[in-house]
Amino acid sequence: MPDSLPSGQINGLLHAGLLVSDLARARGFYESVLGLKPCPRPELPYAGAWYELGGGQQLHLMCLPNPDAGIARPAHGGRDRHIALGVKEMAGLKSRLDAAGVTYTASQSGRAALFCRDPDMNTLEFVEIR
Structure with missing residues (x-):
């Protein structure tokens, strides 16, 4: 953490956690389709998988009941809660x-970005960074 930040200043996003209903299916998507590599995770009272994204950032999949399951989602992921990668x-x-066979939509802002949903309807935004 840089010394120039005031005490208590937020200085980064360490991880994002997504709920999944079927860990094997979710891992197939995140590992086979997106190409993420799992990293070690601590013993927790539920199944899950963690992925290192670089720069100390991680994505955590948590196989837990989803309180939003079955709720209608917007057609375009950019109009829904999402994480950007x-x-x-x-x-x-x-x-x-x-x-x-994963459906995706281009960003409506004109940026080099697209949105898709994982098998549990979590929205992912992908932004091209060169």
């Missing part, structure tokens, strides 16, 4: 999503 080359990601 950086991607180096959008074309490669699009190819993997297409090959897996």
Whole structure:
């Protein structure tokens, strides 16, 4: 943490946690389609998987009951709660999503970004960062 930040200043996002109903299915999506590699996680009273995203940031999948299951979601993921992940080359990601039959939509802002949903309807935004 830089010394120039005031005491108590928020200085980063360490992880995002997503609820999943079927860990094997979710891992198939995050590992096979998105290409994430699992990292160690502590013993917890529920199943899950953690992924290192770089820069000390992680994505945590938690196999727990979802209080929002069955609630209608907006058609475009950018109008729903979501997490944004950086991607180096959008074309490669699009190819993997297409090959897996994953539907996605382009950002309506005109940015080099797209949105998709995982098998549990969690929304993911991918922003091209070169």
